[in-house]
Amino acid sequence: MKTSIPFLAIASVLIFSCESSKPQLTDEEYKALTDEQRRSPEYAVDGIEIMDDRLELTLFASEPMLTNPTNMDIDDRGRIWITEAYNYRTNLNPKNPTKAEGDRILILEDTDGDGKADQSTVFYQGTDINAALGIAVLGNKIFVSVSPNVFVFTDENGDDVPDSKEILFTGVGGVQHDHGMHAFTFAADGKLYFNYGNEGKGLHKGDGSPLLDPLGQPINSETAPYQEGMVFRCDPDGSNVELLGWNFRNNYELAVDSYGRMWQSDNDDDGNRSTRINFVMDYGNYGFKDEMTKSDWRTRRINMEDSVWQQHWHLNDPGVVPNLVQNYAGSPTGILVYEGKLLPAQYQNQVIHADAGPNVIRMYPVETSGAGFTGKAELILDGNTRDNWFRPSDVTVAPDGSIFISDWYDPGVGGHAVGDLDKGRVYRLAPKKSKYKVSAPDYSSVKSLIELLQNPNRAIHFKAFMALREKGAEAKEALEELYASEDPRMKARAFWLLTKLPHGDEYIKKAAADSDENIRVAAVRASRINGMKDSAFLLEMAADPSAQVRREVAVAIRYEDQPAVWQKLAESYQSGDRWYLEALGIAAEYRWDSYLSAYLEKTGSGWVESAEAKDLVWRSRAANTTELLEQLILAENSPADHRYYRALDFQNADLKNQTLKNLLAKGQNEDQVIILRQAIYDSKKPDAQLLNLAKAEAGVIADDRDFLDIVRKYGLKDQKDRLLAIAYQESDTRLAGTAANIFTSLYGYSEVEKAMKDPDQAKAIAAIRKFGVVDNRDMALLLAKIWSDPKANNEIRTAAMEEAKGYNSEPTLWEFAEKDQIPAELLPIAQKILMSSWNSNLRQLATEKYGESMGTNYDLPKMLAATGDEEKGKTLAATYCTPCHKIGTEGIDFGPGLSEIGDKLSKEALLNAIVNPSEGMGFGYETQLVKFKDGKEIRCIVNSKTENDLIVKLLGSGEQTIYKLADIESVTQLDESLMPKFPLSEQELVDLVGYLGTLRK
Structure with a gap:
């Protein structure tokens, strides 16, 4: 049943907003506000910095009208549709308050024309849409994305009550998960575009049957090369589904411009400063995981990049499409292409994007560069300097061309936790003194429909498109007139509809001769959508002077046998244009053997001197690619970047190994370490040649990481001195720990025990500290020998007890504790280890034995008001955080990075993350x-x-x-985080959070 909240019920909240033109508070005035005032709707706009003084931000709606908005759309009447997530992550956090009746889809409306919502209608409420991540209002259909399903609600009579609900797609992973199915968007080509993050796993029809790719393979993460987050498109009725891109992490939403180009953001592996903006080239692999092994980006590999963001997306690997813009730290959310006219010219035709992590709205001006683009990030709104609870979850264009922003409004950014269940906002961004007025669209005539087709609001665009398509030939003349427009984007919108008319292919061929390369790009895309299958047309377009157009021709032939087209495209490739190279690779995916051999035959024997030919061989996956790479490695005499060695990892494993051994036989002495690292070696069936080489080379390997890799891989037992030297060094604790583990695995514990009992106390303690990091029962028992020895020095015993921690060691410590066999003077250390154990069972047992741990009844308001000692906090972080998190160059890369955590989480969220770690597990870091x-x-x-x-x-x-x-x-x-609840006092928590809050970029 439709439920409306009348204006009187919310007047007290919004009455202040009639003064929309009041000046924003100065910094001093804002700092003088109490926390309660800052969090109130009255001062919401004051908490957000507007970077352009020509623009004005107004509050359209706030709590209690809505809470926790995850996604938003705007219908053709200018009403704001919101998906709420009050029941957010209840499957992981059963302690969270819930609404038994489920989450809501709201329609927010301004009925009195003052630019503020005064009516809220509940379109639908139910547990089946808990924590929905996407909504699209397209005609009388409302698409709601909530893994494992995509629902389509139909409102036949426009009374804001759904008359039916059907499942369009199902089987998507990530139930109540931020990395599941995201929102749908309508594009000018008449298609729906959508995506899911790397929890999606696969896509099925509404009846549960699998969707298949053009080769008849199921679309899921188990079908090579598909994996992780994916991008799709389909017809408005859900038919003709196409998989367009894969290997993203959490590609939150798609935006498609009038030329049919896709733009998208992607989230990094939390805390690693690698969030990005992509131009999505069809059928591209976007590099989150290793294409062949599906390994994490941290896995050491040949030719590994220096910077984390390049490592993160495998950007040096053949077969990975480049990134457009690096945003570094962030939690990217909604995105759009602004094709309106209301905002100043600098915003027009730009990608505009919400990033909830750093509390900002940005745009990304781009320029073409060969077959790809270059771009930059420019701030539009910034909440980080004032109100870091501003968490923009979506951006959408209204019918008048203004931009609306939904605000999750929370101390954190979701993930697995919610810090505030009562608040949520919607803002409007527009030029100053621009009132929000929306007239009822007129869909009755061709003339009015042509006007509506140009509207920046996608709901109006959709209805106008469908109506004009229905009119068919009646609309032809008006569409041709719009096609002659000087506005190239509106020309493109007319073009897409003209291609739907009888003899639409004629318009495609006409557009293919247009002076604007973007129209020609659209022509090639349309030829594929229309199924032209015209080899002559493709061959002609393969000679286009624009690399942008040729890129589109390349991806258009991925599933087609078009050797002449591919050869024409390859002839115009210029080394250095990575976008173009990847497009050629996409085109040749299933025909490398024939395409590459023909290309090299035409190039001639001098191909090894051609930069372009060498690039193509590096990218290729032909049966003879390993032989060609061998020639390049020998010809270039160990090139510094070793990219050809890395390319071997993408070939047949047996051929790769044979090539590596061939290179050894041909005297590639400078590359022996690389070959040893890269070769496949089975210790149960050792290859004598490789083993002997490893023994011969290990002692002279310069890089400690290479040395450790080879000693461990080949089980070398003649490198004891260097292993010990690395284990005892202080400059890199990670390498020291690796060396200690390798040492004990190769030589056992007798020599380590001797070192721990050295008569020289300093040496004994150093051995305990360095080898105590080995986390297993054998080491735990060895340490127990020392801390339980009443004759041993107290400092030595204390050091041994302090090193008795570790997931695999603590059960052994508990065995002693359970039997009351821990000396009284060391018991406080043991208690602290056990009561903050990563093992929840041990924590519970220790609590039952020793009483409640500290930190069960924290006074959070008191701690929020207190100021911490940052230096003490830094010391606490070294004790409790860096054993599992990176802070700058310090710490272990196990949990999410904390180097910029102060930019991502507010003080409240930081406290909650430490006190209640299971409520906020980062995705990819679940137990x-x-x-x-x-x-x-x-x-x-x-x-x-x-x-x-x-x-x-x-x-x-x-x-x-x-x-x-x-x-x-x-x-x-498991529902419980690996991070324990540390036994910290309130003041220690305040100090720790005080320090963590300073960790910003």
């Missing part, structure tokens, strides 16, 4: 229980899964561990 067939169990973070292996990170380790899937019985996600 996984792995049970092995032999009865063993581990709790860990799963980085990736391949056909044969499970790749995990064990507690407190930045290194990855590989287990064979054949040995694993099950992998289950």
Whole structure:
């Protein structure tokens, strides 16, 4: 039943907003406000800095009218549709308050014309839409994205009550998960575009049957090369689904411009300063995971990039489409292409984007560069300097050309937690003194429909498009007139409709000769959508002077056998245009053998001197590519970037290994370490040539990381001195820990025990500190020998007890504690270790034995009001945070990076993340229980899964561990974070949060 909240019920909240022209508070005035005032709707606009003084931000709606808006759309009447998430992540956080009746879809309306919402209508409420992440209002259909389903509600009579609800798509992973299905958008080509993040896993029809790609393969993350987040398009009725891109992390929403170009943001692996904006080239791999092994970006590889963001997206790997803009730290959300006229010219035709992490709205002016683009980020709104609870979740264009912004409004950015369930806002951004007025659209005549087709609001655009398409030939003349427009984007909008008329291919051929390269790009895209299958047309367009057009021709032939077209395209490739190179690779995916051999034959024997030919060989996946790469490696005499060695990883494994051994035989002495690292080696069936080389080379390897990799891989036992030197060094604790683990695995514990009992106390303590990091039962028992020895020095015993921590070591410590065998003087240290254990069972047992741990009844308001000692907080961070998190160059890369956590989380959110760690687990860092067939169990973070292996990170380790899937019985996600509730006092928490809050870019 339709439910409306009348104006009187919310007048007290919005009465202040009639003074929309009041000046924004100065910094001093804003600082003088209390926290309660700052969080109130009255001062909402004052908390957000507007970067352009020609623009004005007004509050359209706020709590209690709505709470927790996750996504937004605006219908053709100018009404704001909101998906709420009060019941956010209740599947992980059962303690969260919930509405038993489920979450709501709201329609917010300004009925009295003052520019403020005064009526809220509940369109639908139910538990089946809890924490929906997307809404699109297209005619009488409302598309709601809420994994595992995409619902389509139909309101036949326009009374704001759904007459039916059907499932359009299902089987999408990520129930109540931010990385599941996201919003749909209508594009000028008449298609719907949508995406899901890397929890999506796969897509099925409403009846549950799988959707297939053009090769008949199911569209899911188990079908190579598809993996992680994906991009799709379909017809408005859900038919003709196409998979257009993959290997994103959390591609939150898509924006498509009038030429049919796709733009998208993507979230990094939390805390690693690698969020990005992409131009989405069809059928591209976007590099979040290793294409072949599905390994995490941290996995060391040949030719690995220097910067984290390049490593993160595998940008040096053949087969990865480049990024457009790096945003570094962030939590990107809604995105649009602004094709309106109301905002000043600098905003027109730009990608505009909400980033909830740094509390900003940005735009990204781009310029063409070869087959791709260059871009930059420019701020529009900034809440970080004043109100860092401003969490923009979406941006949408209204019928009048103004921009509306939904605000999750929370101390955190979601993920798995919500800090505030009562607030939520919607703002309007427009030129000053621009009142919000929306006239009823007139869909009755061709003339009015042509006007509406040009509207920047997608709901109006959709209805006008469908109506004009229905009119067919009647609209032809008016569309041709619009096609002659001087506005190229409106020309493109007319073009797409003209292609839907009888003989639409004629308009495609006409557009293919247009002077504007973007119209020609649209022509090639339309030829594919229309299924022209015209080889002559494609061959002609392959000779286009614009690399942008040729890019589109390349992706258009991915599933077509078009050797002449591909050769023509390859002939115009210029080395350095990575977009173009990847487009050629996309086109040749299933025909590398024939395409590459023909290209090299035409190029001639001098191809090894051609930069373009070398690039194509590097990118290729032909049966003879390994032989060609071998020639390049020999010809270039160990090039500094080693990219050809890395390219071998994308070829047949047996051929790759043979090529590496060939290179050894041909005297590639400078590359022997690379070859040893890259070669496949089975310790159960050792290759004598490789093993002997490893033994010969290990002692002279310059890089400690290479040295450790090779000593571990080949099990070398003649490098004890250097292993010890690395273990004892102070400059890199991660390398020291790796060396200690390798040392004990190769030589056992007798020599370590001797060092820990050295008569020289300083040496003994150093050995305890350096080898105590080895986290297993053997080390725990060795440390117990020392701390339980009453004859040993107290400082040595204390050091041994302090190192008795670790997920695999603490059960052994508990065995002693349970039997009251821990000396009284060391008991406080043992209690602290056990009561802050990563193992929840141990924590509970220790609490039952020793009483409630500290921190069960914190006075949060008191702590929020207190000021911390940052230096003390820094010391606490070194104790509690860096064992599992990176802060700058310090710490272990196990949990999310904290180097800029002060930009992402408010003080409230930081406190909650520490006090209640299970409520805010970052995606990709959830606790996984792995049970092995032999009865063993581990709790860990799963980085990736391949056909044969499970790749995990064990507690407190930045290194990855590989287990064979054949040995694993099950992998289950647990609701409890691996991060324990640390036994900290209130003041210690205040100090720690005070320091963490300073960690900003």
